Amino acid sequence: MNRHxxxxxxxVLLGLLIAxxxxxxxxxxxxxxxxxxxxxxxxxxSGVTLxxxxxxxxxxxxxxxxxxxxxxxxxxxxLPIGLWAYNSLYTPKEKGIKHWLYRKxxxxxxxxxxxxxxxxxxxVEDILGNYxxxxxxASYELLHxxxxxxxxxxxxxxxxxxxxxxxxxxxxxxxxxxxxxxxxAATSLLKVGAQYNLDTLSAERQRITTILRNKGYYFxxxxxxxxxxxxxxxxxxxxxxxxxxxxxxxxxxxxxxxGDITIRLQNIGGGPLDTLAMDDYRIIxxxxxNIRPRLLSRSITLSPGSLFTLDAQTTTQNNLAKLGMFxxxxxxxxxxxxxxxxxxxxVMISAGFDYPLEAEVEMNVTSKSNSFVGPGLxxxxxxxxxxxxxEVLSLKLNGSYEWQTGNSHSGGTKSSLLNSYxxxxxxxxxxxxxxxxxxxKRSTRYPSRTRFQxxxxxxxxxxxxxxLSESESIEYNLQSSAQSHHNITILKLTYNKLLHxxxxxxxxxxxxxxxxxxxxxxxxxxxxxxxxxxxxxxxNRLFWQSSVTSAGNMLYALMRLCGRKxxxxxxxxxxxxxxxxxxxxxxxxxxxxxxxxxxxLMVGAEHPYGNSTVxxxxxxxxxxxxxxxxxxxxxxxxxxxxxPADNDRNAYLDQTGTFKLEANLEFRFGLLGxxxxxxxxxxxxxxxxxxxxxxxxxxxxxRDLPKDIALGTGFGLRYDISYLVIRADLGIGIHAPxxxxxxxxxxxxxxxxxxxxxxxxxxxx
Numbered sequence: 001m002n003r004h005x006x007x008x009x010x011x012v013l014l015g016l017l018i019a020x021x022x023x024x025x026x027x028x029x030x031x032x033x034x035x036x037x038x039x040x041x042x043x044x045x046s047g048v049t050l051x052x053x054x055x056x057x058x059x060x061x062x063x064x065x066x067x068x069x070x071x072x073x074x075x076x077x078x079l080p081i082g083l084w085a086y087n088s089l090y091t092p093k094e095k096g097i098k099h100w101l102y103r104k105x106x107x108x109x110x111x112x113x114x115x116x117x118x119x120x121x122x123x124v125e126d127i128l129g130n131y132x133x134x135x136x137x138a139s140y141e142l143l144h145x146x147x148x149x150x151x152x153x154x155x156x157x158x159x160x161x162x163x164x165x166x167x168x169x170x171x172x173x174x175x176x177x178x179x180x181x182x183x184x185a186a187t188s189l190l191k192v193g194a195q196y197n198l199d200t201l202s203a204e205r206q207r208i209t210t211i212l213r214n215k216g217y218y219f220x221x222x223x224x225x226x227x228x229x230x231x232x233x234x235x236x237x238x239x240x241x242x243x244x245x246x247x248x249x250x251x252x253x254x255x256x257x258x259g260d261i262t263i264r265l266q267n268i269g270g271g272p273l274d275t276l277a278m279d280d281y282r283i284i285x286x287x288x289x290n291i292r293p294r295l296l297s298r299s300i301t302l303s304p305g306s307l308f309t310l311d312a313q314t315t316t317q318n319n320l321a322k323l324g325m326f327x328x329x330x331x332x333x334x335x336x337x338x339x340x341x342x343x344x345x346x347v348m349i350s351a352g353f354d355y356p357l358e359a360e361v362e363m364n365v366t367s368k369s370n371s372f373v374g375p376g377l378x379x380x381x382x383x384x385x386x387x388x389x390x391e392v393l394s395l396k397l398n399g400s401y402e403w404q405t406g407n408s409h410s411g412g413t414k415s416s417l418l419n420s421y422x423x424x425x426x427x428x429x430x431x432x433x434x435x436x437x438x439x440x441k442r443s444t445r446y447p448s449r450t451r452f453q454x455x456x457x458x459x460x461x462x463x464x465x466x467x468l469s470e471s472e473s474i475e476y477n478l479q480s481s482a483q484s485h486h487n488i489t490i491l492k493l494t495y496n497k498l499l500h501x502x503x504x505x506x507x508x509x510x511x512x513x514x515x516x517x518x519x520x521x522x523x524x525x526x527x528x529x530x531x532x533x534x535x536x537x538x539x540n541r542l543f544w545q546s547s548v549t550s551a552g553n554m555l556y557a558l559m560r561l562c563g564r565k566x567x568x569x570x571x572x573x574x575x576x577x578x579x580x581x582x583x584x585x586x587x588x589x590x591x592x593x594x595x596x597x598x599x600x601l602m603v604g605a606e607h608p609y610g611n612s613t614v615x616x617x618x619x620x621x622x623x624x625x626x627x628x629x630x631x632x633x634x635x636x637x638x639x640x641x642x643x644p645a646d647n648d649r650n651a652y653l654d655q656t657g658t659f660k661l662e663a664n665l666e667f668r669f670g671l672l673g674x675x676x677x678x679x680x681x682x683x684x685x686x687x688x689x690x691x692x693x694x695x696x697x698x699x700x701x702x703r704d705l706p707k708d709i710a711l712g713t714g715f716g717l718r719y720d721i722s723y724l725v726i727r728a729d730l731g732i733g734i735h736a737p738x739x740x741x742x743x744x745x746x747x748x749x750x751x752x753x754x755x756x757x758x759x760x761x762x763x764x765x
Contacts, residue, residue: 024109024149025087031149032112033083036066038143038152044159051195054131058138061123062155063592064115067107082107112142117153124157132196134231135160163196166237171244175217175253184208196238201227213310216255218345219336224248251336256308259334259344263296265289266352280304290353291325292388299323300349308333308345320351322447323390323432327354358382392430399423424457434476446479465519466500469618485532494524495573496618512694518617523575526551539590545583551619552577556610568611578615580606582660586765594670600765604660607689620656621686623710626758627765628662629682630731631712633756638686639698640708643738657686659700661709664765668718676718680729683711685737697738711735712754718763725763731756 024033040062044050068080085105091098121138128136137158142151170185172178189204205222212220223245230239261281271286278293280303299319301312313331320329333345360380378398386393400422428451435450453473460466473492479485498521501509509516528549535542552575559568567574582604589597608615625634639657662684671677685708687700697704716729733754740747748754 024147026090027109027111027149031109032142033150034064034066034110034112034115034153035150036152037062037064038154040155040157042157042159045161048133048159048161050133050159051131054128054133057127057131058124058157061120061127062153064110064120067110081105083109112151112153115153117142117155121155121157124155128157128159130198132162132164133160134163134196161236163231163236163238165190165192165194165196165240166234167239168192169239169241171242174244175212175220176215184211190240196229210310216257216307216309217252218256218308218310218333219249219252221252224252249336251339254343257344258302258304258306258308258312259342259346261300261302261304261347261349263300263349263351265291266350268353268355290356290385290388291323295323295389302347316349318447320349324392325353325356325385325390326351328352354384356383356385358384386429390432392428394426394428394430396426396428397424398426420461422457422459424455426453426455428453434478436476446482448476448478451475451477463502464505465498465502467519468497468499470495483533483535485534487528487530487532489526489528492524492526492528494526494618495522496524496616497521497573515617515694517614518620521573522616523570523573524551524616524619525555525575527554541588543586543588545585547582549580549619551579552611566611575611576608576616576619577610577612578606578608578619580604580615580619592669594668594676596668598664598666598668598765600662600664600666602660602662602684605689606658615658617656620658621660622656623660623662623684623686626727626729626760629684629710629712630680630714630716630729630758630764631682631733631754631756632710632731632736637710637737639688639692639695640685640700641697641704641738642695643736655686657698658689659687661685661687666764671717674720676720678716678718678729679714680716681711681713682731683709685710708737709735710737712756714756724761727758727760727762727764729758729760729764731758 027033040059042050042055042058067083082105085102086107086109089098089102089106091102093099117140121140124138125136128134128138137160139156141154141156143154144151168185168188168190170181170188173181176184189200189207194200202222205225208225209220209222226243226245228241228243230241231237233239263281263283263285265283265285267286267288267290271288274285274287274289276283276285276289276293278297280297281300283289283293283296299316301315301319302308306312317329317331320326328351330350332348332350334342339345358381360382361378378396380394380396382392382394384390384392401420431450432447433450434448451474453471453475455471457469458466459469471492471494473489475487475489475492477485477487498519509519526549528547530545530547533542533544555570555575556568556577569575582602584600584602587599589599591597604621606615606619606621622635622638623629624632624637628634629637635655638655642655644655662682664680664682666678666680668676668678687708688695688698689700691699711734712731713734714729714731716727718728719726731754732751733748733756735745736747736754740749742749
């Protein structure tokens with residue numbers, strides 16, 4: 001930008017600042033600028049307690065954001081640039097820099113007439129009535145300060161005494177038998193003495209409808225149940241009666257069985273039609289038939305002559321969808337107009353095959369704490385229906401190339417143009433069912449998969465080492481409920497082999513025997529189990545995941561039975577034996593349309609024993625970085641208060657541990673369109689569970705635990721483009737667990753020394 005352009009920009013900004021004294025200049029004579037909510041006062045009658053759910057629901061229609069709002073609806077930012085531009089830059093001309101600035105910066109004012117507070121207070125009264133607080137009253141007052149053209153709104157809500165159910169009567173037997181009606185009443189969501197609640201009434205209608213549809217009443221709908229409420233018998237009491245609406249159609253009062261079943265299959269490229277008759281259904285398909293008929297038989301739970309139930313319909317659709325080979329699955333039945341007194345429903349299932357071959361390319365750029373940066377590329381090819389049973393065979397080739405940028409910790413040596421690279425090939429076969437003796441033909445309500453994996457990876461660090469890793473695994477993924485997921489790795493075998501080392505690396509290993517042992521050539525035969533719980537509660541979400549890994553135990557026991565003594569080897573390489581456990585819990589609390597408070601706690605521990613004295617390096621814990629404590633770079637903390645010398649270029653090799661504790665608190669909020677912001681607080685560290693004289697201060701002790709916790713805060717931006725989130729975080733160090741030369745809890749020598757910038761893809765947790 002030249003000097004002349006700079007002067008123009010400064011002049012425009014000064015003009016906006018000068019114009020800032022008037023944000024109402026272009027308002028009409030009767031218009032009033034809305035500048036937020038002064039207060040929302042809830043005043044319950046004597047003895048009345050307003051439930052948090054009702055209060056939150058009542059606040060929602062009143063929380064209208066003013067121009068340029070902050071997180072709270074009560075406050076707006078002190079620099080209303082959009083309003084300044086609206087008042088100062090308007091021009092009837094449709095070209096020129098003034099028009100361009102107006103179009104880019106101006107925001108139309110939010111007026112009190114736009115907010116319509118008189119309509120909103122009536123809506124609040126209706127909402128409180130839905131929660132049983134009948135007779136509540138809401139009012140508002142416009143508060144003008146110095147400028148009569150600006151106003152805040154002050155809301156007052158008087159909360160009336162809630163109404164309770166005095167009696168609940170279910171309809172006399174009409175569709176169901178009297179014992180079935182009595183069973184409905186016994187398991188009802190509505191209880192005598194409970195507070196009237198419209199949401200509960202709706203949920204009870206849906207519950208009854210689901211039960212009826214699972215008894216064959218396919219055409220029954222929640223609207224066919226009506227509530228009759230009498231509030232005249234007792235004060236603040238509701239006598240409730242459920243009834244079947246008189247206008248219910250005849251088809252909704254009858255139970256139906258399954259009639260003929262026809263399955264229509266369509267290929268992507270079309271093909272000649274053919275028909276295949278099975279015992280219970282008929283298949284009309286386009287040649288070739290890209291699914292095994294027996295697999296269809298296991299997927300379809302509807303059978304001719306049986307009751308047509310909602311569960312059977314849903315399970316059939318889910319079973320076909322989870323095969324992963326169809327782009328769409330639709331189920332339709334005989335229309336009510338075509339039944340003509342019939343008690344059976346003919347079923348048509350239409351499914352369209354998806355493309356079997358899929359390619360995916362992913363590119364990324366990495367930046368590491370050891371001053372290495374560079375691009376990465378991965379190519380994934382998949383066949384999504386390998387054996388006509390939804391099996392997915394994937395081949396993934398990935399590679400990365402890095403060079404060292406040089407920094408103050410490089411020990412005075414010059415950076416190299418590189419030189420560090422990594423290549424890997426990974427093959428997986430996913431089968432959409434559990435492959436286990438006695439389990440081949442068993443259907444499950446929720447998706448389950450068996451995965452076979454084979455991979456090899458070559459990592460080259462030219463000034464340190466070249467290592468080859470090879471792995472194979474067999475694992476099961478299944479669900480026991482809508483919220484509970486299980487991953488069982490019955491066998492994973494990893495083999496790490498050092499192909500080449502440098503003198504500098506060998507010297508580091510000589511000085512650190514424990515680290516040297518973790519880098520040795522070794523087999524890691526392991527088994528693991530991971531449990532995940534993921535549930536949404538209204539606006540909030542809870543996620544909990546715990547994992548335990550056991551390595552070498554079965555092989556150790558077998559060799560002990562054969563009389564072998566430690567250290568034991570397989571193919572002339574010692575195998576590892578250890579146990580590792582981690583647990584992580586996250587809670588996502590929604591506090592607005594785009595506002596989330598996220599809490600996270602993670603703890604992990606591991607211990608070598610038997611055939612090993614140390615945990616393999618690749619299995620040890622580390623901390624810091626874009627998804628951890630963002631004020632510190634990855635592998636730059638711990639263990640404990642240990643900190644290597646600044647001129648030690650191999651220091652990152654030491655900064656691992658066998659115990660990890662990490663906690664995060666992050667507030668996420670919307671800014672503008674797809675741009676979101678966040679402020680966060682991160683804490684944690686790693687430790688050793690046994691003493692290492694080469695890393696003093698690294699062992700976990702309760703006495704030193706508080707000062708060993710690293711603490712950082714910061715803020716960030718996230719740009720959400722639906723399928724991808726680009727994230728930039730600036731971490732600010734508050735406390736380092738090691739001696740920095742500065743006393744006090746805030747021990748960052750200089751503010752800039754505590755800054756850490758991270759550019760990443762996706763949310764940190």
